[in-house]
Amino acid sequence: MNPEIPFFLKPLQWVGAALLGLLSETGRLAAFIGRVKISAVSFPLYFGEIVRQCIKIGYYSLPVVGLTAVFIGAALALNIYVGGSRFNAEQFLPNIVVLGITRELGPVIAGLMLAGRVSAGIAAEIGTMKVTEQIDALDTLSTSPYRYLYAPRLWAAIITLPILVFVADVIGVAGGYLVATGTLDFNGDLYIRNTMNYVTGGDIFGGLIKAAVFGAIVSLMGCYHGQNSEGGASGVGRAATLAVVSSAVLIFFSNFLLTTLFTRIGL
């Protein structure tokens, strides 16, 4: 039997318990990610499933990512105009819009939209499969859920999110262009020329690298929380919420790390 802990040491006990809980959760997550990654590069690869998930994750996310990008691009142009005009720098609007969209807002906004749309969807789908014993059924049919369910979702998100971000970059810049030429009296040809002259391949490439990392985060969080869900409908709901929250936090965290890395290497 554990000895009774004095009341003034209770806070230490709580901190210890929370720390142990965090460490064991981190360990479980690391083991899960390791297993999914191994499954993603070992045979059999379910190409049909990868294509199906590419359509579900990528193609069906196009409208929401496109709409978000156009509004973000438009709002960004207005804000830069207001801020730039305070020190007579409004002519740099096209340059700042394209940099902001390709390096930061395109990948982050697309990642966050997918965290809401895709990560929650994956967690709910996998969670429902778990509580209705479909994952056990897969196992008894000699098929690993890591290979059949999780690896295709990982591949699909890593492949499609960079494509979505590229589309978001183009649409976001177009949103800025529409506002600048429609309401701020910018010359259209000059706007496009400034944009094309200023943006570099490195700006776009860096954003696409971020997108691939965010894609991995979104799919892995959805699968992880889905496969850990238990307790029926409320458990599935909790898994979807956890997937969205953890994806969003990890996207912001990894965005900071990648931006720091890209700045250091001059990308």
Next chain:
Amino acid sequence: MTAPLLRLKNVHKSFGPKKILQGLDFDVAPGKSLVIIGGSGTGKSVSLKCSLGLMTLDEGNIYFDGHEMRANKRSEREAMLARTGMLFQGAALFDSLPVWQNVAFRLIHSEGVSRKEAKERAIETLKKVRLGTEVADLYPAELSGGMQKRVGLARAIAAKPDLIFFDEPTTGLDPITADAINDLIVEQVKGLGAASVSITHDMPSARKIGDEIAMLFDGKIIWRGKAEDVDHSGNEYVDQFVHGRADGPIQPAI
């Protein structure tokens, strides 16, 4: 005496402080049907999941066809699963796939059968469980509970296994549909010459599909005998369960 196809020896399984299985022993011979009965929460489903390797054992051994199934040896488990079928309580059909792909899942993904041949074999198997060709392209959500159980049975027998597990095969079905499912189970299991392990608390089902019945209580088998002997077992626990009385040595789960 024939060597058992499946044998569980001194199996223990706990969830936290709650001890579910406490020295479970049973075996089933090739071609024989064993039904395990027991009240809610006595560990019937856990014993099936341990047998299939879906849960790890705290203690004890499982032998399939004379070979011990060790938790760290995936190839041994793969070999067992290749010869095993399972009908889940809620059928556990993959709702993103049409019925024929559910039935042919193992054929396509594990045995490398072409999709064309797999579909033909799936439709043949569906006929065995009295489902017509028109069902093949439907999705599980479009089927009634009884039809889902039939599809689940078709999936369990499609690869002609040597051992089939049935987890509460008649739960949630009306008595007539339940009886029809029982008939199909007997017909298909005997037709394949397979062994089967079923768990249920539905006594008409247990009497119909079992050659032998075993009673699980307190995490172990407390009685085992021929199906026809279950009504005069001489065991007060079995007696109380079979007659569905609230009074007796078994306390109700509420």
